Amino acid sequence: MAASAMKPPMAAEIAKIERQWIARGLERCSPLVFAGWMAPWLIMLGAGVYASYLCLRYGLGVTALDNRFGFGLWIFLDLAVIALGAGAFFSGFLLYILKWKEIKAVISSAVVLGFLCYSGAMAVLAIDVGQPLRSWFTFWHPNVHSMLTEVTFCITFYLIVLTVEYLPILLKNRRIKQVPSFLVFEWELHKLIPVMAGIGCLLSFFHQGSLGGLFGVMRGRPFAFREGFAIWPTTFFLFVLSAAAVGPSFIILTTKLVEKITSKRLVKEQIYQTLARTTGVLLTAYIALKSVDTLIWLNSTSFNAGFAPWEYYEWKPFGGWILFAEIVVFGMVPALMLLSKRIRTRRGAVVLGALLACAGVVLNRFVMTIQTLALPTLSFDEFMTYTPNWVEFAVFGMVIAYAVIVYSLSYRYLNLFPQEKELSAGNVEVNDVPVR
Amino acid sequence: MAAGAKEMNKTNRKYRYGMVIDLDACTGCGACVVACAVENNVAPAPAKVNDRTSITLMRVFQVKDPAPMPARKTVFVPMMCMQCDDPPCEHVCPQQAVELDPRTGIVDQMVQRCFGCRYCMAACPYHARYFNWFDPEWPAGMEQTLNPAVAPRMRGVVEKCDLCHGRFHEAQDRAALEGSDNITYQPACAESCPAQAIRIGDLQNPEDPIQDQIRKPETFQFLVKLGTKPKMFYQSRRGWVKRLAERASPNGNSNRRDA
Amino acid sequence: MFPFVDGFHWTFGHVLFLTVFGIVLAVIAATLMVSLRRTARESKPGRAEAVRWKSEFHDLTGYERRCRHDLAGRVGHRHCHNEFDCRECETHPKLASVTAAEFDFSTYGLDYPVDRFYHRGQTWVKCESDGTLTVGLTDLGKRLLGRPDRVNLPNAGEKVFANGRGWTAARGGVEVRILAPVDGEVIATGGPESEFYLRVKPLEANPNLAHLLRGQEVSGWVRAQLEQLQILVTPAGSTASLADGGVLMEDLPKAQPEANWDKVYGEMFMAP
Amino acid sequence: MRSGFFFFAGAALMLLGGWVGLPKALYKQQAQPLDFTHKAHVVKAEMDCTSCHDFRQDGSFAGIPRIDNCAACHAEPVGTTANEKKLVEKYVTPEKEIGWLVYSRQPINTRFSHAIHVRKAELKCERCHGEHGKTETLRPFEYNVVSGYSRDIWGRSISRLRRASHEGMKMDDCMDCHKEKGAEAGCLGCHR
Structure with missing residues (x-):
C-alpha cells in the first residue's frame, strides 16, 4: 500500500479496481508492467489479423503456398500445437481416469493450454482453407473414409469439451464467483468434469491418431505411406503415443517458463518429476515403436511401392541426419534422460529433456508435412522447397500471440496453479513447517 | 417403379474412358495445353503467378535423358489427371467432393462441394491437381469467349482434368437425341494434338481400338507400383523413356535435374 | 451426415x-x-451459500484443512474431508473422547475464554441462558481488523447459515467476508464497538455446536493461526518479524501497513 | 410463471412474424417484359410445347424461343390484344429479343439435359414445369435476393413440406427422382 501511494493516483485507482479481479493471496505485477508485457503481443496479434484479412479478402495467393506445397507452415503449425496441446487430454486422463491426484497442480494450466492450442489451430485452419464458409460441408456431407473428416469432427467436438472444461476455471475468478449462480454452476460442472475428461480422452485419442493417419494413408506418397491395422496406418498409433509422450513435457516447459517470467514457484518439484518420468516412459515406448516402424517402412512398404529408401535422403537439406536427429538426438536422448532418476533429478535436466522431447515431436510433424511434400514422386519430377512468406509467418505469430495473451490473462485473473498460494507464502513450503 | 429402374439401367451404358499418349509422336508443341485451358475456361493467369501457382489442368514435362550433352535426348511427357481406378485423392476428401464416376470411370472433382483443404493435392502422386489461388479475372470482353458447357471455378477450390466433361455432356445430349447409346467424344487435348499423339477410348469395350494400343509392348503407365490403377497409358519404343515409369527402376535410372 | x-x-x-x-x-x-x-x-439463497462453502473448502490447502483433532494433538496428520462440519462426521465422536497425553494449554497471550465455542473463520459463539446465541469476533480477529472502516451487518430477521456469509467488514480498502459460525435467525446486532456482532436465535431448539472448536483444539488452532500469520505478514526473503513471545499488537494493519492485507484477510478469515 | 408465458408468447410471435415476413423479405418480384398466354397458344392455336421449345440440331435444348420463332405467326397482329400489338411493335418489327425471365433457370454450375430427360427417359414437360402450358398469364418472376436464383428452384412452399410433385427444382428434387428411377448419376452428371 505504501508503494502504491507513490504512484500517480490514476494508476493506484486502476490497480485497486483490478485487485478485485485477482484471486486473494496471489501476487501479480502492477497493471502498468502487465500492460508493458502485453503490448508487443498485441502488436503481433494485430499484424496477424491484418495478414488474415489479406488471405480472406484476396485469396491464398498472397501466401507462398503453391500447388506442390498445398500444406505448408500452417499445417505444420497445426500438427505441432495439437501434439503439444495433448497435455490437456493426457493430464486429464492421468488425473480423472488413473486418479493421479498430484496432477491437480497443473490440470487447470493444461486445460487452458489445450484450449489455446486447439482454438489456435482451428483459427489457422479457417484461414488455411480456400473457402472457409464451406467448412460446414464436412459435417453435412462427411466422407467417413477420410482421416480429415475424423480430424475435423474430433477437433471440433474436443474444442467444445475444452471450452466446457475451461468454464469452471473461468467462473472461479474472484469477481465472477461473487454471482451465486455462477459459483453454483461452476461447482456442479466441476463435479461432472471427469465425464468431460473421459470424452476428451476418447476424442483426443482418435484425432491425434487421425492426424498421423492423415499422412499415413496417402498411398500416392510413399514417404508418408504406412501400412497398419484395419483402417489405421501405423502413423495413427505413433502420433497418439508421441502426443501423449510430449504432452506432459510441454506442461513442464510452459510452467517453468511462467515461473521464470514471474520469478515465482508455481508447482512443487515433485510434480515436475512425475511429469518428466511420464514423458520418459512414453517416449521410450514411442521411439522403440518408431524405430521398428521405420525399418519396416524402409525395407518393405516403401520398397514395394518402387521407392528405394536411400532416395528420400539424397536431397539436400533433408539428408539422413534428419532421421538420426528425430530418433536419436530428439528421441532416445530425452527418453533416457527423463527415464533415469539419477539424471532427471539433476538441475536443469527436466527442462532440457522436456525441450528435446518436444522438439523431437515438432520435428516429426515437420518431416511428415514438409518433407513429404518436398520429395518428388514422378521419376522426372524435381525436388522442391518452399519458403513461407511474411503473411504466413504473421498468421503463425498471430496464433502464438493469441495464446500468450489469453494465457497471460488467465494466469493473471484465474487461479491456474493451486499450489502457487502456499509456495509463495514467504518462500516457505508451509507443509514443511513443524506443527508441534 | 422396379421395372422402370431396370429399364433405365439397361439403357445407361457404362464406360471406362482411358487415354493412350504416344510419347514418340509428341513434339512438345503445347497445343493440348492451350486447347485444354480454352475448353475448360481457365482464367488468364495474373502477372504474379508462376508455374507453381497457375492452373494448368494439363501440362507437358520436358525430360532429358542422363546422357551427356551431345548425345542427350529429350522427351516431352504430357501429364494430366490419370483418372485412377483407385484414386488416392478420392478417399482422402473429407466432404465427398471427389468421386469416381462409376458410369464413366472419370474422377470427378466437385468444385461446388470443395472447400479447399488441399488434402487431395498432397495425396496425388502425379501432382495433377491445382488450386485456385486467385480470383479468376477475365479481361473486359473476354468473358464472352467462355465455354458455356463448363462452369468457371471460383477462388479457393481445387480443380483438375475431368476429361472434358463439357464435351462428354454434349456427346451425351447428341446420343440421346439420336436414340443411340454410343457416347463418343474427343477431349480438347486429343482433338488439338497435331501429331495425334493422344487418343481416348473405352477400356471397358473389348472392341474399342484402344485395346490393341494397350497391349503393345511399348505401352506403360506411371507409378503403377503405388496401386492407384491409372487409366492413362503412355507409349514409347525408347528404353530410357519407358524406364521413367517408376522412380527406382532396377537399372537405377536417375533423372534428377541437378544441373 | x-x-x-x-x-x-x-x-x-x-x-x-x-x-x-x-x-x-x-x-x-x-x-x-x-x-x-x-x-x-x-x-436458492441458503443452498448457494452452502455450495460456496463447499467450493471454497475444496480449494483450501492441506495445511488449512487440518482436522481439529490434529490441532489438539489427539492424532497425527489428519485432514478434514467433511467441510469442517463435524456434526456429520463419523470419526469425530470417536476421536473427541481421546485425551492427549500431554498438552499445555495456552492461547499465546490472546484472550480466548473457555466458555465459548470457536469457528475457524475467527468467530466465537456463546450460549446465552435464554437459548439464544451470541456471535462475536475472536481476539485475533479483532486485532487483524483493528478498527474497521466499515461493517455491513445483516438486518434483524435475516437468516445466517453456518459457514455462510455472516457479515462483512472493510479495513484499508480491503473488504472481507466473515463466516457465520451457526445456523440461525438474527435478532439483534452489535458491532466493532460492542462486545458482540450478532445475536441469533438458533433454528432448532437445541443447536448442535459439535462443529465448533473447544478446549485443547483452540490452543492448537491459535498456534497454527499465529504461525500462518507470521508467514503471511513477513516480506518474502526476510526472517520472521512478528513479535514472538510477546503479545500481538492491538491494531495489526496499523503496525504493519506494508503487508498484503488482502491476502492476510483472505487466509485468516477463510474468504478466498 | 407469468414471465414464462410472456417468453413463449413472444417467441411464438417472432416465429410467426418470421414465417410470414421472411419470404417477403427474401424474394423480390419482377414483371415479365410482356404478358404471354400459354393457354391461347396451346388451346386456341392447338400448338404443343415442342412447337416453340425444341431441340437444336446438336442435341442441345433451345429453351425459350427466339423472336423469329414468334415472327413466323406474328409478323402482323393476328388478334386484337394490346399485348400482341406490343409484341409486334416493340419486338418483332425491330427484331429485338424479348428478355424473358426464366422461372426454371438453374445456377451456372448445373447442367440439365432436356434431350436425356425428354427423349431418353420420356418425361413429360409437366413433370418438372407443372401445368405451365395452361396458364393464361405469366406470373411475376420472383428471385432470391441473396442468391439471385428463381423462387421456383426452392419451390413456393417455404417449408417444402406440402408441395406439388413438380414443385421445387433443388438438387434434392432431382436426386429423389433419379433414385426413384434408378438412374443415379455421378456429381458431374448434372454439374459442370
Missing part, C-alpha cells in the same frame, strides 16, 4: 460415425444440461 442428406449411405462406416459422434454430442449436452438443472435447483 444424416440419412436425408445426399451422400449418406447405410453402410457400417456411416452408421458408426453417426452413432459415435451422436453419443459424444449427447454426453456433452447432457453434462451441460445436468449442471444447469442442478444449478437452477441449488441457486
